[in-house]
Amino acid sequence: MTWEMLFTLFVVLTMMVCLVKEVARPDLTVFIALIILLATGILTTEEAIAGFSNEGMLTVCLLFVVAGTLQKSGIMERVMYQLLKKNKEEKRSLSRLLIPVTGVSAFLNNTPIVATLTPIVRKWCMDHNISPSKFLIPLSFASILGGLLTLMGTSTNLVIHGLMLERGLEGYSLFTLTIYSLPACILGITYLVTLGYKLLPNYHHVDYTLKEKSDEYLIETIVEENYPFLETPIINKTVEEAGLRNLESVYLIAIIRKEEKIYPVHGGTIIRANDHLIFTGKISNIADIQDIKGLTLKADTKVNLDRLQNGQDRLMEVVISHQSSLVYQRIKDTGFRATYDAGVLAVHRDNVHIESKIGDIVLRPGDTLLLLTGNDFEKRTTYSNDFYFVSPVEDHPLVEKVNATRPLLTALIFTIMIILVSLDVLSMFKAMSMTVVLYLLFKIVSFHEAKEFVHFHVLLLIASSFGIGTALFKTGAADWIASYLIKLSIPLGDLGVYIFLYFITVVFTEIITNNAAAVFMFPIAVEAANQLGEDPLAFLVLITIGASASFLSPIGYQTNLIVYHPGGYKFVDFFKVGLPLSLIVMLSTIATVYWMGL
Numbered sequence: 001m002t003w004e005m006l007f008t009l010f011v012v013l014t015m016m017v018c019l020v021k022e023v024a025r026p027d028l029t030v031f032i033a034l035i036i037l038l039a040t041g042i043l044t045t046e047e048a049i050a051g052f053s054n055e056g057m058l059t060v061c062l063l064f065v066v067a068g069t070l071q072k073s074g075i076m077e078r079v080m081y082q083l084l085k086k087n088k089e090e091k092r093s094l095s096r097l098l099i100p101v102t103g104v105s106a107f108l109n110n111t112p113i114v115a116t117l118t119p120i121v122r123k124w125c126m127d128h129n130i131s132p133s134k135f136l137i138p139l140s141f142a143s144i145l146g147g148l149l150t151l152m153g154t155s156t157n158l159v160i161h162g163l164m165l166e167r168g169l170e171g172y173s174l175f176t177l178t179i180y181s182l183p184a185c186i187l188g189i190t191y192l193v194t195l196g197y198k199l200l201p202n203y204h205h206v207d208y209t210l211k212e213k214s215d216e217y218l219i220e221t222i223v224e225e226n227y228p229f230l231e232t233p234i235i236n237k238t239v240e241e242a243g244l245r246n247l248e249s250v251y252l253i254a255i256i257r258k259e260e261k262i263y264p265v266h267g268g269t270i271i272r273a274n275d276h277l278i279f280t281g282k283i284s285n286i287a288d289i290q291d292i293k294g295l296t297l298k299a300d301t302k303v304n305l306d307r308l309q310n311g312q313d314r315l316m317e318v319v320i321s322h323q324s325s326l327v328y329q330r331i332k333d334t335g336f337r338a339t340y341d342a343g344v345l346a347v348h349r350d351n352v353h354i355e356s357k358i359g360d361i362v363l364r365p366g367d368t369l370l371l372l373t374g375n376d377f378e379k380r381t382t383y384s385n386d387f388y389f390v391s392p393v394e395d396h397p398l399v400e401k402v403n404a405t406r407p408l409l410t411a412l413i414f415t416i417m418i419i420l421v422s423l424d425v426l427s428m429f430k431a432m433s434m435t436v437v438l439y440l441l442f443k444i445v446s447f448h449e450a451k452e453f454v455h456f457h458v459l460l461l462i463a464s465s466f467g468i469g470t471a472l473f474k475t476g477a478a479d480w481i482a483s484y485l486i487k488l489s490i491p492l493g494d495l496g497v498y499i500f501l502y503f504i505t506v507v508f509t510e511i512i513t514n515n516a517a518a519v520f521m522f523p524i525a526v527e528a529a530n531q532l533g534e535d536p537l538a539f540l541v542l543i544t545i546g547a548s549a550s551f552l553s554p555i556g557y558q559t560n561l562i563v564y565h566p567g568g569y570k571f572v573d574f575f576k577v578g579l580p581l582s583l584i585v586m587l588s589t590i591a592t593v594y595w596m597g598l
Helices: 003-021 026-039 045-053 055-073 075-085 090-105 110-127 136-147 155-166 176-193 195-199 336-340 377-381 407-422 428-441 447-453 456-474 477-511 514-532 536-548 558-564 571-597
Strands: 218-223 250-257 260-262 276-281 295-297 314-320 342-349 368-373 387-392
Touching (some): 003 477, 026 045, 045 055, 055 075, 055 110, 055 407, 055 447, 055 456, 075 110, 090 176, 110 136, 110 387, 155 456, 155 536, 176 536, 176 571, 195 571, 336 342, 368 377, 407 428, 514 536
């Protein structure tokens, strides 16, 4: 074993530990590992930057624009609403939801699909006295299953395709994966509407939101008009002068003055007699407030959040995305209010309220934030990748009328390009390039919008991962790992290698990211096939499907994260419902691959 191999394995192992422990954003973690391998001479400059020009990675970039444009058109919301409103029976409605979601997810990024449909499905369920917890996990899982069906179903499929082309292999056609994943998809959907439906929790009080638990994080005080022994009066003082700006445990979020609401509260805002001051933060330690003379706690300490809303200001629940620029930063260091015209009232993590001063909370992917938004919030976040908008706290209106931007032309261009790819007239990269150009020429989407649709964090992660994979190939680390994998599975032959490859890939995708798992497993799968003298296609299909088959936790896949809080789920709910589905997909895929290889 050479020093290069040992060093590469050390860097990769350290990187994975950092990914699991969420030391930094995944894209930065992998990029730093790439730079270390470059700086030590393991990789040449050409090898390190090859991923940034890889066809698979560039196709993913184009698909972000295409998916964003189709989402903007409003077609999806309209279709789903029509399908749902025709049925009131639970299982039939669930089937009518899951089948089209699966089909659409085969051709579009499933993250915006689930993000768009979650508030609509949740509101429909509540209107029909159905627990949203019976629909939202199936919505996420069906979108994942749909992504397994075609080359463009997920970015992971395209990443493996790009790696195959880079290694001189043929690559996938649009429907190569369909042969292997369709049985698993059919069995999976059947499971979700039968046994899976019975295993799903029935949380009737799923309308539980951060709003209902306002007494955990909000407190209301009143500025006394008469206080004869007041040593330092706060009336007619600014917030800064009154010492209300930098309290230890709480933060002044709003002032209610008769019928007027003052929000945001600035350091220069004047305090008046009889003002109602609304604080958020660690309410279990209210000594900061009680020590301020001239302030008294409101007799009924539970704050009526409806009073905080007026005009265009409203309460909104959002989930921090995996791609958010906010992750692993303290709220007070993000310039949150200035950037988004919104204040953070509370933060929940794993459905538990974080009892801390708001500004000191370090945000993580999956955190649910209750925001009090200003007039410009919607405009500033229209194309933001920082949040999944799971719902406004007030009732989310079902889509009765979509303000679409030339939806028919948008869908027609996309459909024609898919047909051309299916007939092998165009490659996926050429077709998506032409689609984006046509969208721009017909002014269906602007250049600024197209740029905002692209998730640059994801692209950096993918491109950097390619270099890591190259290092595993180049140093012989992948060959060494593959040798041990084959030794362990010798009693079961090729079938044993299939099982080990798939299982390891699923474990990786649950603890790191699906794209990173696919790239790391790619060289191992290729070397295993070479050592066995087999066609690598079967091995690569297994890791491609395994890398996206994330059903065991709410944090393993973006769509699971989106439905986690709106469904009122517990962590164990995903494991209970997802484990049988994971086994179904694994056994079906391995059996199909093994049978096709006979």
